[in-house]
Amino acid sequence: MTTYKHSTVPVGGERIEVSGGSFQVPDKPIIPFIEGDGTGADIWRASVRVFDAAVERAYAGKKKVHWMEVLAGQKAFDATGEWMPAESLEAVREFKIAIKGPLTTPVGGGIRSLNVALRQELDLYACIRPVRYFEGVGSPMKDPGKVNIVIFRENIEDVYSGIEFKSGSPEAEKLRQYLKSEFNKNVREGSAIGIKPMSPFGSKRLVEMAIKYAIKKGKKSVTLMHKGNIMKFTEGGFKDWGYELAAEKFAGQVVREDDASAAGSNAVIIKDRIADSMFQQLLLRPSEYDVIATPNLNGDYVSDAAAAQVGGLGIAPGGNVGDEAAVFEATHGTAPKYANLDKINPGSVILSGVMMFEQMGWQEAADMVMRGMESAITAKTVTYDLARQMPGSTEVSTSKFGDCVIAGMQG
Numbered sequence: 001m002t003t004y005k006h007s008t009v010p011v012g013g014e015r016i017e018v019s020g021g022s023f024q025v026p027d028k029p030i031i032p033f034i035e036g037d038g039t040g041a042d043i044w045r046a047s048v049r050v051f052d053a054a055v056e057r058a059y060a061g062k063k064k065v066h067w068m069e070v071l072a073g074q075k076a077f078d079a080t081g082e083w084m085p086a087e088s089l090e091a092v093r094e095f096k097i098a099i100k101g102p103l104t105t106p107v108g109g110g111i112r113s114l115n116v117a118l119r120q121e122l123d124l125y126a127c128i129r130p131v132r133y134f135e136g137v138g139s140p141m142k143d144p145g146k147v148n149i150v151i152f153r154e155n156i157e158d159v160y161s162g163i164e165f166k167s168g169s170p171e172a173e174k175l176r177q178y179l180k181s182e183f184n185k186n187v188r189e190g191s192a193i194g195i196k197p198m199s200p201f202g203s204k205r206l207v208e209m210a211i212k213y214a215i216k217k218g219k220k221s222v223t224l225m226h227k228g229n230i231m232k233f234t235e236g237g238f239k240d241w242g243y244e245l246a247a248e249k250f251a252g253q254v255v256r257e258d259d260a261s262a263a264g265s266n267a268v269i270i271k272d273r274i275a276d277s278m279f280q281q282l283l284l285r286p287s288e289y290d291v292i293a294t295p296n297l298n299g300d301y302v303s304d305a306a307a308a309q310v311g312g313l314g315i316a317p318g319g320n321v322g323d324e325a326a327v328f329e330a331t332h333g334t335a336p337k338y339a340n341l342d343k344i345n346p347g348s349v350i351l352s353g354v355m356m357f358e359q360m361g362w363q364e365a366a367d368m369v370m371r372g373m374e375s376a377i378t379a380k381t382v383t384y385d386l387a388r389q390m391p392g393s394t395e396v397s398t399s400k401f402g403d404c405v406i407a408g409m410q411g
Contacts, residue, residue: 009359036101138389153299375408
């Protein structure tokens with residue numbers, strides 16, 4: 001195993017391997033974790049107790065996670081002078097599956113976003129965001145229980161690829177002049193310019209992962225969300241490439257919406273919706289959507305909007321998954337004003353742990369955690385963000401909420 005300067009490899013743990021496109025998980029896996037900035041420490045302390053309790057109860061000591069802390073964010077900068085040390089990325093490459101709390105974005109120069117850096121450096125091309133309702137949580141929706149979707153957001157390309165030039169910079173002016181002279185495209189003088197690359201390769205592998213998930217989980221449909229009516233060659237390309245991939249690799253298993261009447265009852269329907277219409281559809285007809293596959297920027301918006309329909313980001317998990325590694329994460333920010341107050345909701349990381357256990361094939365542990373979450377919320381023993389939406393609830397601390405989740409695992 002690699003020797004790390006700022007992290008300690010746990011004794012007795014084993015590496016997860018990747019073979020045949022799937023993760024091969026030993027009984028005593030080493031899993032790197034990034035505590036996170038701001039409220040990250042409070043959240044992680046509660047979450048890791050939940051994870052360990054679920055594994056112990058599910059497997060009676062036959063399985064155990066060996067946790068390995070790696071540094072990123074403010075904690076890394078204070079210790080190493082770097083926001084994202086190379087060895088932290090190497091640890092995820094070596095041990096394959098990791099989990100993290102929220103990370104701050106450095107102000108000024110350097111890395112634009114630590115989360116984006118992780119995704120791009122490790123080619124974690126699919127951001128997976130399941131969104132479901134927990135009975136009793138306050139919601140602006142009349143019937144939030146109809147929202148039960150999984151969003152597959154392309155993670156590497158689109159406007160988040162990081163190719164942009166500042167207003168007034170020589171690079172922006174040079175590119176503006178080039179667009180004028182070579183392509184007769186007029187860009188207003190002084191404009192900042194960003195580039196939106198989207199490829200058949202990147203789009204198809206994302207859609208393929210979404211379709212495989214839908215087939216495995218018995219979902220009824222996969223919807224390609226795009227803005228191809230305006231951006232015909234990028235977002236429109238995403239839609240076209242998605243349909244092509246479905247026909248190339250899933251003939252007989254996936255059928256287009258306009259052919260659905262002739263398909264077997266087990267076929268997954270693939271359809272597409274314009275991005276702005278998709279937002280309206282999720283409000284008015286959410287039960288018609290199961291899996292959504294979409295480019296990067298669309299996925300950022302729609303996943304947060306969908307989470308708002310069922311109670312907010314405090315209970316919104318996420319996972320960044322590639323062919324060789326996966327990092328599961330809190331989807332909310334660092335909330336620094338609540339740091340070290342034992343107040344914030346750890347639900348996002350706890351539910352991201354459910355996704356992690358499912359990726360590992362430890363379904364029994366995943367079910368334990370989910371049962372505990374449902375029990376704690378049903379009993380209305382919740383942190384402040386949910387308590388203010390739930391009349392008659394008892395507000396509890398971060399750590400106490402973790403206790404309630406553990407207590408409810410056997411319920």
